[in-house]
Amino acid sequence: MSEHHAPDRFDLETEVLVVGYGCAGAAAAFEAATAGAEVLVLEKAGGAGGSSALSGGEIYLGGGTPIQRACGFEDDPEQMAAFLRAALGPGSDEAKLQRYCADSVDHFHWLRARGVPFQPTLWDAPTWVPPTDDGLMWLGENSWPFTGLATPAPRGHRPAAADFGGRMLMELLVAAAESAGAAAQFDTSVTSLVLAEDGSVIGVRARRYGTEFAIRARRGVVLTTGGFVDNDAMLAAHAPRLLGHTKVSGGGDDGSGIRMAQAIGAAVRHMATGQVGISLIPGFAARGMVVNGRGQRFVTEDTYPGRIGQAALFRQDLEVWVILDEQGYEEVPEPQRWGVRPTHVAETAEELGDLLGLPPGSLAATLARYNEFASAGTDPDFHKAARWLRPLTPPLAAIDIRAGVRPPGQAAARRGTGASVFTLGGLHTTPDGEVLDLGGDPIPGLYAAGRAASGLHGEGYISGTSLGDGTYFGRLAGTRAAHRFRSSGLPATADDDSA
Structure with a gap:
């Protein structure tokens, strides 16, 4: 018997089954339940959260959004879409992008209605994660x-938590x-997955x-099982450049949902x-x-x-160095340095280039041009903002x-290769989360959202497009699954006879 053939008897039943309890799964479960469906979430870990937490x-x-306006910024969906189209392309999903941007303010209010707090203040400097509870940041x-x-x-909206706020977000979404x-x-x-004779998905093993x-x-079944960065065989087959680096995940991004589909x-x-x-x-x-x-310089x-x-x-195989002077180092407050100290110091650019093994004179020429x-307060090569331009001495x-x-809260240094990675590809879906065949x-009966799907x-x-994409399209997938059969007037058990 095929593993996809329906069993003689199901051990459990529900109306909407969500597989995975990260941000997309929580959003899908909430919307499906709010739509009146009986919802069960299955999670392979011992609790909810996943990589989102x-x-x-x-x-x-x-x-x-109200946070943008409170911080003095005007914005509209067209400008947001123009930025994301450039930052996420080539190959960004135009239909999803347009819908996400058009509904972004409404999605903000949905998150706030779920209890997610946002402070009306801006963190106004380059960073990975602000050490404050500021609700807005540049990305x-x-x-x-x-x-x-x-x-x-x-447009980086942050829950009101200093440093990493993923856990707070997940606690609120799960609640x-x-x-x-x-x-x-x-x-x-x-x-x-379990199929009916007509090929529709009617459950899982x-x-x-x-x-x-x-x-x-x-x-329906909604797959929100995450990406595949923890599966080296899948990385070797699809994304070999991501092999061998630190993995950004909760340990469960094994591609199982993608492979099942x-x-x-x-x-x-x-x-x-x-x-x-x-x-x-x-x-x-x-x-x-x-x-x-x-x-x-290359960026x-x-x-x-x-x-x-x-x-x-x-493009550079991680042969990359940050070059700065004492003033530049001291201007970054100590808590924001995350313990990073220079690996090489020299009195001249020529000497520093030699220490790094760079081609003779190359660093000195680059520094002279930069300075x-x-x-002159301008950067015709890479257009760095004048705010950050200053001759290095x-x-x-x-x-x-x-x-x-x-990073804060991590006990061990992450030396590795210098790169921490996760996957972006996944199942081909419509904006409403329907999984498409070849x-x-x-x-x-099959839906997907979050990193199990190919999203925006x-x-x-850009940071925030995983949690934003996951929660928003998770909502749409949960809603579509909950309303399956309703528009046709058929009962939820209409596919019983095809099993």
């Missing part, structure tokens, strides 16, 4: 080339799902504490794409130069640091990004 907590929102919107493509407005009536079962791994059982989902003919998109968190302090980079193994240093990370891994432009220091950083048609992203990434 370990995140910084940034949610990419814009279009004129590259005010850096080149985006300043010429859309009116700059900060909302539970209060709406969603039930959950933990320590439960889903092993395969699962395993808990060594016991296998089958669960019927009368309306592929096994019944689901299509995938952008499986080679990934985000790269480079081990540099954005405040240091903005105040200095970021150079490659040839001693050359504007005051941009979103994830863009520096992607350029560093995909000439900085003295000896002695000079270099920070090897492969030396790693230690022919482009929806697979009846093309090749690029």
